[in-house]
Amino acid sequence: MLTLKQTPTPHIRSEDSVPKMMWTEVFALLPFVLASFLFFGFNAFRILVVSTGTALLAEMGMRKLLGKKSTLYDGSTVVTAFLLALILPPSLPSWMVALGSLFAIVFGKEIFGGLGQNPFNPTLVGYAFLSIGFNSLMKHPLESTEGVQTWVFGVTLFLGAIILIFKRLIHGDVSLIYLGTIYLFSLALGQEPNELTFGSTVLLAAFFMVTDPVTTPVTRLGERWFAFGAGLLTLLLREPTGILVMNALTPWLDDRLRPQRSR
Amino acid sequence: MKPIRGGLKLDGKKDTTAVSWTITRPSPPRRVRIPLSFASDITVLPTVRVGESVRVGEKIAETKSRNSVTLHASISGKISEIAKFPHPLLGESESVEILSDNKDESLPEIGHERSGWELLSSSEIQRILGESGIPWNQPSSPIDTLIVNGCESEPYLTSDHSLLMSHPVEILKGCEIFFRLLGARNLLIVLEDNKEEVAELLKSKIFFNTWSHARVEVLPSRYPQGHETVLVGSLLKKPIQPGHSVWEVGVVVQNVTNVYAAYEAVVIQKPFYERVLTIAGECVAQPRNVWVRIGTLVEDVVKYARGFLRPPEKVVLGGPMTGVALGTLDIPVLGESRAILGLPKEVVRLDSIEPCIRCGRCVESCPVSISPVMITLAAEKDLFEVAQDYGAPFCIECGNCSYICPSKRPMVELIQYANAHS
Numbered sequence: 001m002l003t004l005k006q007t008p009t010p011h012i013r014s015e016d017s018v019p020k021m022m023w024t025e026v027f028a029l030l031p032f033v034l035a036s037f038l039f040f041g042f043n044a045f046r047i048l049v050v051s052t053g054t055a056l057l058a059e060m061g062m063r064k065l066l067g068k069k070s071t072l073y074d075g076s077t078v079v080t081a082f083l084l085a086l087i088l089p090p091s092l093p094s095w096m097v098a099l100g101s102l103f104a105i106v107f108g109k110e111i112f113g114g115l116g117q118n119p120f121n122p123t124l125v126g127y128a129f130l131s132i133g134f135n136s137l138m139k140h141p142l143e144s145t146e147g148v149q150t151w152v153f154g155v156t157l158f159l160g161a162i163i164l165i166f167k168r169l170i171h172g173d174v175s176l177i178y179l180g181t182i183y184l185f186s187l188a189l190g191q192e193p194n195e196l197t198f199g200s201t202v203l204l205a206a207f208f209m210v211t212d213p214v215t216t217p218v219t220r221l222g223e224r225w226f227a228f229g230a231g232l233l234t235l236l237l238r239e240p241t242g243i244l245v246m247n248a249l250t251p252w253l254d255d256r257l258r259p260q261r262s263r
Numbered sequence: 264m265k266p267i268r269g270g271l272k273l274d275g276k277k278d279t280t281a282v283s284w285t286i287t288r289p290s291p292p293r294r295v296r297i298p299l300s301f302a303s304d305i306t307v308l309p310t311v312r313v314g315e316s317v318r319v320g321e322k323i324a325e326t327k328s329r330n331s332v333t334l335h336a337s338i339s340g341k342i343s344e345i346a347k348f349p350h351p352l353l354g355e356s357e358s359v360e361i362l363s364d365n366k367d368e369s370l371p372e373i374g375h376e377r378s379g380w381e382l383l384s385s386s387e388i389q390r391i392l393g394e395s396g397i398p399w400n401q402p403s404s405p406i407d408t409l410i411v412n413g414c415e416s417e418p419y420l421t422s423d424h425s426l427l428m429s430h431p432v433e434i435l436k437g438c439e440i441f442f443r444l445l446g447a448r449n450l451l452i453v454l455e456d457n458k459e460e461v462a463e464l465l466k467s468k469i470f471f472n473t474w475s476h477a478r479v480e481v482l483p484s485r486y487p488q489g490h491e492t493v494l495v496g497s498l499l500k501k502p503i504q505p506g507h508s509v510w511e512v513g514v515v516v517q518n519v520t521n522v523y524a525a526y527e528a529v530v531i532q533k534p535f536y537e538r539v540l541t542i543a544g545e546c547v548a549q550p551r552n553v554w555v556r557i558g559t560l561v562e563d564v565v566k567y568a569r570g571f572l573r574p575p576e577k578v579v580l581g582g583p584m585t586g587v588a589l590g591t592l593d594i595p596v597l598g599e600s601r602a603i604l605g606l607p608k609e610v611v612r613l614d615s616i617e618p619c620i621r622c623g624r625c626v627e628s629c630p631v632s633i634s635p636v637m638i639t640l641a642a643e644k645d646l647f648e649v650a651q652d653y654g655a656p657f658c659i660e661c662g663n664c665s666y667i668c669p670s671k672r673p674m675v676e677l678i679q680y681a682n683a684h685s
Contacts, residue, residue, distance in 0.1 A: 009675060010583060012273075012612070014666055016669045017671070259654065261657045
């Protein structure tokens, strides 16, 4: 005798899933992770391990505390921890990395109810916390770039972007608008555009933060305006924490820039 | 021709049944159950009694409303029961069960050309369609364009494709019948670009017939291209408001099955008691297109396809995007049933539901430009006005948002829930 499932339509589903998407993002970060090991050696490894370890523990602890099921399998915590590790200066002491990572997960994500509910990019919440609290120790990552290293970082990040675009996880035009805004407005203001635009932090932001599904608008038009605004703010602050302001504007953008048949 | 807005490029999976255009004809089933109720709230009354003998094509039930509906015996034999039986859409319905006498004896006139059918008037054609059990609502406003919809944009389905390839001339005759019935001025046959050979075939026939009013349009294959509202919207740039009919913009859309049935009813005097159905899906041993008598039980069709290779997770009556999942195979095939699909676990993918990550894929895939993400998030909180604001009433339930959602959220159900409360 057959036992048949009787769920509503449609009866076929796409093969994509949230964990698949998140782990693909982690995978797309790997070339850049390896490049950072190459140039920063043990420090880069130390920061990545501390950031990821703390984030996983923080997530597990928060979920336990709030009596919710564990969601470690979905990979989103690892994405946040990796991104944070990759934008922190390599000389940062481990306790600060741990603090930033803890803050990112607890106050950037879990306090709002976990993945999908957080209004702000958790990575940038952790980063902003460290920047404000320990300004002197947070040596600006943009300043530590030089010839070959910039090239290798750039190439590995573009490689990651190609993976994401190929897997249809990000819209290339959104990243392009973000980078283009920074580049063109730098030029217009008479600044040297390359250093900021193609610095590893801004490229990371362009491919992994401005394109984050959770904290950006749901319509393509909204995403593009988001990228434009984020570009301007990045230029103004000379670091991607300006994206947090655009995160705050996302509900407004979603309200204004609706699909055609919505009023 | 511009593709529809949004929509999805679905994996067609039509190869298993598109290998041969021969539509096989199994010997008639041992019994059929013909439901007397329709999903559209119409119920017909039996004109036969238990114990009576019927021949194939004989009338067994009818209504006398404005748009008359009749049902016909699909096998010859004895009426064994008139009682409530399972119905795929309604749960259960009063049905007429016929047990076969294995003679397959049909009414004498079936198969013989109706003399003078080319000269029939609109009202005579309408009467014949009604008496032949072909679903038809006479439009209440003047019709300019008849669209014959051969899109078949859902995966697995090839019943229209095989019918078009094997009977193009008959289908064009059917088009002509509807065309005359409506007094339309344009005939548009719409196909998707996975049926280029059908397009060429029909174009050449139309050319030799010197039909200046007829045109074949090939659209990119994208689901839900074949949905009436979407089709009319993208072809004629005429948006259809919710609750309104395409008649209001002077259009009637007919599907290939109906057009062929109209040919059979008007020209060879054969009522609508059988249809072409695709039996397919990864679990089915021998996928194919078959002529199925209406009222045949799903289990008999499955048996004819040599059963299942492995137990299916779902058996679907109809297409994979809009059909109905059956709980039992003891269910009759209806006039509108395009397919029987045996789908395995890895295709059905009843994964656990994750929270929405606001990726916006549902917005991008929506063919009617509403915001499924906002509607469903509002529906979860019972904010029905917000749901309406974001376009819930425009939803055509094509299923794209549910299909594409990486969190596997029940999007269509939530939109239906919102619409039920406003």
